[in-house]
Amino acid sequence: MSTSLIYALTGIVIAGLGLFHYLSQRNILRKILAGNFIGTGIFLFLVSSAARQVDGPIDPVPHALVLTGIVVAVSATALLLALVCRYHDETGSLTFDEENDE
Template sequence: MNPQLVYALAGAWICAIGLRGFMGEVDTFRRILGANLLGSGIFLVLVAVARRAPDGPPDPVPHAMVLTGIVVSVSGTALLLALLARLHEEHREEGEGNE
């Protein structure tokens, strides 16, 4: 089995674990971690797929997609975290109001 396929398969199972975290966790913060793992798995699959041809340079198109994807993934994570933090602050204020 060639080594690039091993990396791609690892990426596939990291995707699966990330999906489990995204859907199967109750804590929102952990869900965000799961979504990030899912993204990392997809990137690993793409990077490994770019190296499928045994000789010559790697395919630049999947590389460009990954480079684009990294920035989008961080933007999305930041937005989710900002929403989560704001939600906690609103809850805290409500809690203080009741006491």
């Protein structure tokens, strides 16, 4: 088992854990954290694909992709946090309260 495969599998596991919490947590802040977990897992997976050729040179493209991805993830998180603040101001709650919806 090559090192890069271990990284790739770790990435998948992290993303999977993140996904589980992303779906199951009720608190929106926790959801956001979980979302960042998914992102990190995927980035790890992507970076590991740079060493696809065992003896060849390292592929630079995945690094560029991950860097771009991180920028996107940061801005999305920032927007999420700003929205959560507004949501908390409006409702005083950090969950989607379905019963009070209609």
